[in-house]
Amino acid sequence: GENVEQHPSTLSVQEGDSAVIKCTYSDSASNYFPWYKQELGKGPQLIIDIRSNVGEKKDQRIAVTLNKTAKHFSLHITETQPEDSAVYFCAVPLGGSQGNLIFGKGTKLSVKP
Amino acid sequence: KAGVTQTPRYLIKTRGQQVTLSCSPISGHRSVSWYQQTPGQGLQFLFEYFSETQRNKGNFPGRFSGRQFSNSRSEMNVSTLELGDSALYLCASSLAANEQFFGPGTRLTVL
Numbered sequence: 308g309e310n311v312e313q314h315p316s317t318l319s320v321q322e323g324d325s326a327v328i329k330c331t332y333s334d335s336a337s338n339y340f341p342w343y344k345q346e347l348g349k350g351p352q353l354i355i356d357i358r359s360n361v362g363e364k365k366d367q368r369i370a371v372t373l374n375k376t377a378k379h380f381s382l383h384i385t386e387t388q389p390e391d392s393a394v395y396f397c398a399v400p401l402g403g404s405q406g407n408l409i410f411g412k413g414t415k416l417s418v419k420p
Numbered sequence: 421k422a423g424v425t426q427t428p429r430y431l432i433k434t435r436g437q438q439v440t441l442s443c444s445p446i447s448g449h450r451s452v453s454w455y456q457q458t459p460g461q462g463l464q465f466l467f468e469y470f471s472e473t474q475r476n477k478g479n480f481p482g483r484f485s486g487r488q489f490s491n492s493r494s495e496m497n498v499s500t501l502e503l504g505d506s507a508l509y510l511c512a513s514s515l516a517a518n519e520q521f522f523g524p525g526t527r528l529t530v531l
Contacts, residue, residue: 350510350522406453406468407476
């Protein structure tokens, strides 16, 4: 079945620096790659996603890049702010069904003021 | 639009009991998925319902079941609770084939 590996598990940066989180997946048929942010006591919030027909997508300070050949995708956060501190998850749909997401183990991002 | 709502938010049960959790999706969303989140296993898919039919099922024992009603609201049930069932149970809704939006979750504690 699909396997998703996410690195690093923890990341600490200074405010204003950039943060990069990477995920690798195993199923070459996967075609949808979302990233979620989870704050304490809340459910995961979709922050950006990308489909397999594009290599990069950007939304203000957040971007996602996809390398289908290498089967990995990355989340890039620029000009980090303390409110970016949270746990970030990547996910890949199992068997092409977007109702069944396989999640990475998460990255705890800490942004120090 | 109102987001995904889940009730109750917190629940304490004892081993052997059963529990029912409820999820109301975003208006117009017909797909509802359930996930279990624990510190050790992370986020794991339980099942997905679309138009009252279970469309996908994760690798969980038969004690975990669910259903969806004609108004797309969904419930999940866990029978014969075990200590290891303590977790945050998350519900997510989506349009037919789009991004999933999560509710705040139900925190279940089994004593």
